[in-house]
Amino acid sequence: MKRREFITGLAGASLAPITPRAQQPGRIYKLGCLIPAERTSPGIDAFFDEMRTNGFAEGRNLEITSNGFGVLRDRIDSMVAAILKSSPDAIIAGPDRYTRAFLEATKTIPIVAMSEDLVAEGLIASLSRPGGNVTGISILSPELDTKRLDTLVEAVPGASRIALLADTTTPAAEQHIRKLQDAVRARGKEVLTFGITERAHVIPAIDGAKATGAGALIFLASPLFTINARTFIEHVVKQRMPSMHQWPEMAEDGGLIGYGPRFTEVFRQRARLVTRILRGAKPADIPAEQPTKFELVINLKTAKAIGHEVPAGLVLRADKVIE
Secondary structure, three states: OOOOOEEOOOOOHHHOOOOOOOOOOOOOEEEEEEEOOOOOOHHHHHHHHHHHHOOOOEOOOEEEOOOOEOOOHHHHHHHHHHHHHOOOOEEEEOOHHHHHHHHOOOOOOOEEEEEOOOOOOOOOOOOOOOOOOEEEEEOOHHHHHHHHHHHHHHHOOOOOEEEEEEEOOOOOHHHHHHHHHHHHHHOOOEEEEEEEOOHHHHHHHHHHHHHOOOOEEEEOOOHHHHOOOHHHHHHHHHOOOOEEEOOHHHHHOOOOEEEEOOHHHHHHHHHHHHHHHHOOOOHHHOOOEOOOEEEEEEEHHHHHHHOOOOOHHHHHHOOEEEO
């Protein structure tokens, strides 16, 4: 099937060539990492591949100071202390709670964050002028979730009720959820909202959406739904519900539809920011970035499994179709 790239009007600063400035031969650079993704995940593999491409490789001139991969929320504080004790040259952290824990502990060590909305969550002052010791990737979640909603409505035109599964633990969650609720009602649909604070609540929320007559559901952007997402995807398919997901890869893993930037590409983008910092740039001088390429992936195998036919026009517009 055909593929297209949707390019935002704001190109990320990482698209500019990276000119070596302060990288010192023979020096070992220390990188602290605190993120919920596992070390063996595709996003992390892409991150370190991009770091190697730009001259920083584990075992040569890059040291990961602590095993901060796959860290759940109850271990954040202890991991922050361990990472800061190692005096890293830079830190990658995210989502917001992980980054905020570092901000409470240091105002000097550079942090490259990745979150749903860095400005709304209060992690940076603005995209163009982050201020302080944080810059990173802001994933455009509110804007993209509205686009995802429109795509889901087109994919399931007969659904009169749409369920929103939302992580309510972020500072911007309430405003984000309200915006999408209004968007659902503006499209003549009834909205059912399921607020979730931990992974154990996700399966019951899916069951609740089914029991209350939702004709489709959308997972609002959150790492809560991304890490080990296959379990949730399989349960949605078992309940025979059409669903929309945050990342294209999630449709490739069995979800009906995924729309957004590729998870792996966002991590590559993040690696380029880290590279600039290790070469001497300061976070306050590096504008925070947003994704620049978006993909729509539709899984027709899943459509068949749940007994749903995706309109042909939408299938033709998809960047990738799983058949």
